[in-house]
Amino acid sequence: MSLGFIGGFLGWFAVGVALWTLLEWFVHGRLGHRRGARNRFAVEHARHHATPQYIAGWTLKFLVVTPVALVLWALVTPVLGRPDAAGLVAGLTLMYLYYEMVHRLIHRRPPRSRYGRWLRIHHVHHHFHSPRTNLGVTSPIWDRVFGTYARVELPVSIPERHVPDWLLDPATGDVSAAFAGTYVISRRRTTGVSGTRVPEDRLSGARVSEARASEARLPEAQAFETRASEESRRGTGG
Ligand SMILES: [Zn+2]
Ligand SMILES: [Zn+2]
Structure with a gap:
């Protein structure tokens, strides 16, 4: 095997990794969050926003990514040659699978590194505050390039019904000490009839004003979540 x-292989592998981060931004923003989008990804993604614990299973992901990777391999091999084509397809595919794993971990497991903490803050803000910003999940690069990056002010609030288990202290039911100052739980809810927001007055002490300032940025996220919930109820979510 020559150098x-x-x-x-390695050079084109790096190109594939970088290309995935761009695709991640594009697919999430242009297919998932484009107003009125009805494609399969948009429906799945709307369901994920309505129920963040829901992420389509690995079987579906492999059923999609395998033929795409094979077609890409067939298309680029005549152009780049086998080693370079293998690097490109491997970089793209492995970075995609890394993204899928990271997205699951964001919602289901606590962070174990500074990068892990950043990932969760960045993505929580996308989910519950501003669904048209912070579209990159694994990196902020393309959000910076295309002007969709939003700096997140801490603490960032999470609606009570969507708080992940990893964030909670099981003894108190509140944010665990490890994440105090980073997240607050918004225990407000909407009435079923009028849709008027009603405070439940259960926010923890000094965090009330911080959470309310954060809540003031919520309408766009709520509108998206409401649309997503309606889509799911109509059974279009799969
Ligand atoms: Zn998510
Ligand atoms: Zn989204």
Whole structure:
């Protein structure tokens, strides 16, 4: 195996990784959050916003990614040659699978590193505050390039019904000490009839004003979530 083979593979692998981060931004923002989008990804993604614990299973993901990777391989091999094409397809595919894993961990497991903490703050803000910003999940690069990056002010509030288990202290039912100052639980709810927002007066002490300032930025996220819930109830979510 020559150095040229390895160099070509690794170089195009890096291109594939970078290309996925761009695709991640594009698919999430342009397919998932475009107003009126009815494509399968938009429906699945709306369901995820309505119920953040829901993420389509690995079987569906592999059924989609495998033929796409094979077609891409067939298309680029005549152009780049086998080593470089293998690098490109491997970089794209593995970075995509890494994104899928990271997205699951964001919603289901606590962070274990500074990067993990950043991932969750960035994505929680996208979910519950501003669904048209912070569209990159694994990196903020393309949000910065395309002007969809939103700096997150802490603490960031999470609606009570969507608080992930990893955030809670089981003894108190509130944000655990490890995440105090980073997240607050918004225990407000809407009445079923009028839709008027009613405070439940159960926010923890000094965090009330911080959470309310954060809540003031919520309408767009709520509108998206409401649409997503309606889609799910109509049974279009799959
Ligand atoms: Zn998510
Ligand atoms: Zn989204």
